[in-house]
Amino acid sequence: MENISQIIVHANPLAVLSFIIYLLIIILIGILATKFSSAGISEFFLAGRKMKEFVVALSAVVSGRSAWLLVGVTGMAYLRGASAVWAVAGYIIVELFLFLFLAKRLRRYTEKMDNLTLPDFFESRYKDKSNLLRVTSVIIILIFMVAYVSAQFNAGGKAFGASFGLGEFNGVLITALIVLAYTMMGGFLAVSLTDMIQAFFMIFALLVLPVIAIINFGGWGEVLTALSKLDPKVLGSFSIDPFALSVGGIIGFLGIGLGSPGNPHILVRYMSIDDPRALRKSALIGTVWNTLMAWGAIYIGIVGRAYYPTKNLLPNSDPENLYPYLASTHLHPIFFGIIIASIFAAIMSTADSQLLVAASGVVRDIYQKIIVKGKQMSQKKLVLMSRMIIILLVIIALILGAVASQLVFWLVLFAWAGLGASFGPTIILSLFWKRTTKQGIMAGLISGTLATIIWNQIPFLKAIIYELVPAFIISALLTIIVSLFTTPPPEASKELEEISAHYKK
């Protein structure tokens, strides 16, 4: 997303105005949520488990979708055509099943045990008094979440700087300050409510742009005719047929979905719902939203290819510039402002959730549960500390972002895969297999992380398949094998039957 300034700096003041109104709404929500979130640590990090199904659905969905959906998937569909459907179908189907099955059990177990975080959950589930599970899982969460947040800030900075000609550094700072402001003030409630607003911006942008672009082209038939007339050499790997992709490519793309069950910033959304029975409604709402947004992005990529058959017709010859560029040439300035806002919505709705999860790891898991374990702490003090930690984490993320500014997309994919491979199999097995043991979970957490890093670093392996797929399988297998050779906690069977029985009621 480098230097899209030539697209946007000439934007009409109306576009800037609609963008500023969007930012003001976000900040206002942060302010309004401050009182509720200040009541205690449960309110600050989990909104007191009082969220409604609609908010949970949208928040869970957009927390998982970064700018990758808007600029990455549209760019992918521009280059490869309908093959990009595999990259979105995987996570949408996985998240549907998470809402329907995993989320209910996770919500019920974590409420019963008064767990606020995933490390809390692991410790309760395995009666681990050594802090080993808690510390290991917090370290993994912190490394990936902080890297992830810094990647989001960098992406926001590039887009912000380019949109308003402020320069990338200033853009990063402004993005960080906005996210910091409402997350620090309003905690989980502000993050969830702003996510909901951002979800509306995103779906609006992703539906309106392709429809208008297709109509302006003369209709879908004209788009297909224009594409069919292009020289195959010009089209390269582009195809309107998704099965043109190799089997390995299809599996790799679908494998992106394996990241969803292991990303804590998505999982904690499920834990926040007031009535777990309503999660089936969230499943429907979330899936409709996910599907419409994803296919909107794919249609943008395909119609974009009809408009601009070769990359050099796009700013900087970069397919990731297609989304704002197509919008700038087809939409009224107010709607163009919404398109720009939607990029920030995607970035901020992901960064805020990740920031809060990282902060909960420090305050809840390290400070409250290890450093001052057993001591009574004032809830107000814990909330104040949480706010301070959020500031500190933002500073760390900014410093990291400055050092690794070239690696935005790489970091996002890497964090997604690392968390997916380490937490995905271990969380699923913890909730559905009573035979799982603490040692098995340790094996899964460590092997999932290491396998992701090693596979990612070896070009030969990376060329075969996206690292998340093998790393997820390795982590699951090691969790199962090690568990079979060790002893599960005696209460596990009864506890899982209880939440399962509750589930069947």
Added chain:
Amino acid sequence: MNFGAIFGLIILPIGIILTALILSIILKEEGE
């Protein structure tokens, strides 16, 4: 459009939404 394109661009998204609709109805719990 060939079958692959119709599947990927039309049937697949509609199919996913319909699956979500059906599952969210049949997985209804007692008391709802």
